Amino acid sequence: MHSPSSAKTLLIYGSFGVQGAHKAIKHWSQVVVLEVDAFLPPSLRDQCAGVVTIPPLLQQDEGDALQQRAEDLLYSFLDDLVSIPSLLTSRRFRAACLSIDAWRIVVPYLVCLEYAKKVVEFGPFEKIIVTLGSGVSQKAFIQLAEMLGVPIDVLAMDRQKPPLMWMLKRKFQRFWVLREKKKSKTSGARLPLVSELHSNWCADARLETAVANDDDLKLWVRAPSFAEPNQSDLLKLQAEYEEWWGLWWQAFLTRNPSSDPMAPFWILQDLGQWACQKIYPRHALLFKQAHVQIGKWSPAKLLIGSMRGRQDFLWGLAAQDHGIPVVVYTVDCHIDARLCFKPDHALCDDTRQWDIAVKTSSELGFQASRVQSHRFPPGRKHERARTETGRKQILLADSYYSGVIANSSPLLSLWSYEKVIEAAKKLPEYDFLIKFHPVRERPEPRFHHSGLHHLHLWFRDQWIKQMAPPKNVKVLAPEVNLSGMLPEIDLLL
Numbered sequence: 001m002h003s004p005s006s007a008k009t010l011l012i013y014g015s016f017g018v019q020g021a022h023k024a025i026k027h028w029s030q031v032v033v034l035e036v037d038a039f040l041p042p043s044l045r046d047q048c049a050g051v052v053t054i055p056p057l058l059q060q061d062e063g064d065a066l067q068q069r070a071e072d073l074l075y076s077f078l079d080d081l082v083s084i085p086s087l088l089t090s091r092r093f094r095a096a097c098l099s100i101d102a103w104r105i106v107v108p109y110l111v112c113l114e115y116a117k118k119v120v121e122f123g124p125f126e127k128i129i130v131t132l133g134s135g136v137s138q139k140a141f142i143q144l145a146e147m148l149g150v151p152i153d154v155l156a157m158d159r160q161k162p163p164l165m166w167m168l169k170r171k172f173q174r175f176w177v178l179r180e181k182k183k184s185k186t187s188g189a190r191l192p193l194v195s196e197l198h199s200n201w202c203a204d205a206r207l208e209t210a211v212a213n214d215d216d217l218k219l220w221v222r223a224p225s226f227a228e229p230n231q232s233d234l235l236k237l238q239a240e241y242e243e244w245w246g247l248w249w250q251a252f253l254t255r256n257p258s259s260d261p262m263a264p265f266w267i268l269q270d271l272g273q274w275a276c277q278k279i280y281p282r283h284a285l286l287f288k289q290a291h292v293q294i295g296k297w298s299p300a301k302l303l304i305g306s307m308r309g310r311q312d313f314l315w316g317l318a319a320q321d322h323g324i325p326v327v328v329y330t331v332d333c334h335i336d337a338r339l340c341f342k343p344d345h346a347l348c349d350d351t352r353q354w355d356i357a358v359k360t361s362s363e364l365g366f367q368a369s370r371v372q373s374h375r376f377p378p379g380r381k382h383e384r385a386r387t388e389t390g391r392k393q394i395l396l397a398d399s400y401y402s403g404v405i406a407n408s409s410p411l412l413s414l415w416s417y418e419k420v421i422e423a424a425k426k427l428p429e430y431d432f433l434i435k436f437h438p439v440r441e442r443p444e445p446r447f448h449h450s451g452l453h454h455l456h457l458w459f460r461d462q463w464i465k466q467m468a469p470p471k472n473v474k475v476l477a478p479e480v481n482l483s484g485m486l487p488e489i490d491l492l493l
Contacts, residue, residue: 010034011129014135017156024129032050033045033050034054035054037410067405070107074339075338075339076268081251084243093284098339099308100308101274104447105271109267124148129155143266201222204312238277241277241281245272344367393430395433395435397435397482398436417434425470436475436477
């Protein structure tokens with residue numbers, strides 16, 4: 001590796017522009033590379049003036065500090081700086097609207113901003129080249145270019161979708177797995193729709209089956225469904241919220257003057273514009289519907305899940321406005337009473353969420369109870385499960401980079417595949433299974449191309465193939481049911 005002082009170009013290395021980067025760079029000895037969601041080939045790595053990698057797992061203190069910085073920014077985002085009569089803009093309302101997507105906008109940006117500062121010591125640079133990929137924040141590196149006073153070139157993606165033959169193979173794979181699922185699928189139990197006053201409401205569809213299966217005394221009913229808002233009403237509110245946001249942003253800049261081009265609060269401008277276009281108008285109209293229905297039926301209590309930003313929280317807000325207690329059950333997200341929604345009572349079914357709930361409930365004043373989970377996978381039917389060949393099975397339950405947590409980077413999955421394949425080569429008597437995470441969000445610039453869609457999957461598939469995995473490694477489709485496999489697995493990673 002060459003001396004950092006010889007570097008002239010900073011390359012931000014993302015998986016969606018690998019081929020473009022290799023064509024754009026003529027002399028690698030004059031390049032410093034920041035690996036975000038792809039590893040540079042060893043042959044090129046050895047030629048570079050320097051390589052900085054966002055580690056698959058950040059050091060705990062570093063990751064925790066970045067996570068806290070994100071939450072502090074989001075807390076500032078909720079400040080009541082400007083109000084417009086008849087427009088819902090209170091901290092309480094906007095906190096209930098704060099979805100996982102808000103973290104997806106803020107967290108990858110802060111991670112990239114932090115590592116942009118780290119690579120400065122490898123300069124001086126004459127230009128920055130950015131190739132896109134999961135977790136690559138263009139905004140962060142544009143700010144870096146402004147600070148350094150150098151030009152920046154964001155390369156086009158190598159392709160917008162995977163090759164046709166790969167897509168056809170995936171289509172067939174998905175069809176086959178879902179066909180088998182359909183054969184064994186049974187419809188979940190349903191609660192009766194509300195029909196009388198002062199009943200106990202379950203207002204979250206994800207909890208309905210669990211509640212119905214355990215409601216022998218018929219104490220619970222299903223809340224009414226929201227009606228789809230009128231499009232003209234949405235457009236009218238969108239214009240009003242965009243006007244409000246312009247006033248809020250100016251008030252925020254007045255309160256927080258800064259000439260620092262690397263200041264992290266600039267991401268709030270993107271977050272506010274997105275929320276005013278996509279979130280606040282719809283949630284405001286649904287909130288009014290919730291108020292009407294709660295006033296009509298006057299439920300005794302309300303049960304919802306803890307998933308951030310879902311419209312179910314609007315039932316909770318309306319219920320609390322009428323003095324009706326709200327119970328939140330931990331589903332996917334921990335209960336974030338500071339940033340999202342403060343329940344009257346929290347129900348937790350795992351240790352991590354329980355620890356968080358106990359801490360926040362004592363600080364913010366609500367009750368918390370530990371409950372038995374309805375989500376345990378089925379147990380083994382015999383002492384030790386085996387395949388037909390009697391071989392032991394080790395399963396990697398893969399994740400994906402959603403951009404919500406700062407402690408892990410987009411490189412975590414690639415690093416995990418590499419370790420599994422290394423282990424498989426050393427342990428040929430074991431079978432190793434890599435289970436891809438179910439398909440999720442499409443890559444979008446607003447969310448720094450995070451998510452898990454076909455283009456992400458194709459790149460992961462190519463990465464695994466180039467490592468030449470042995471025969472005792474098998475890759476499972478995203479649609480394969482993980483919980484159904486667990487009784488047959490000897491070790492879960």
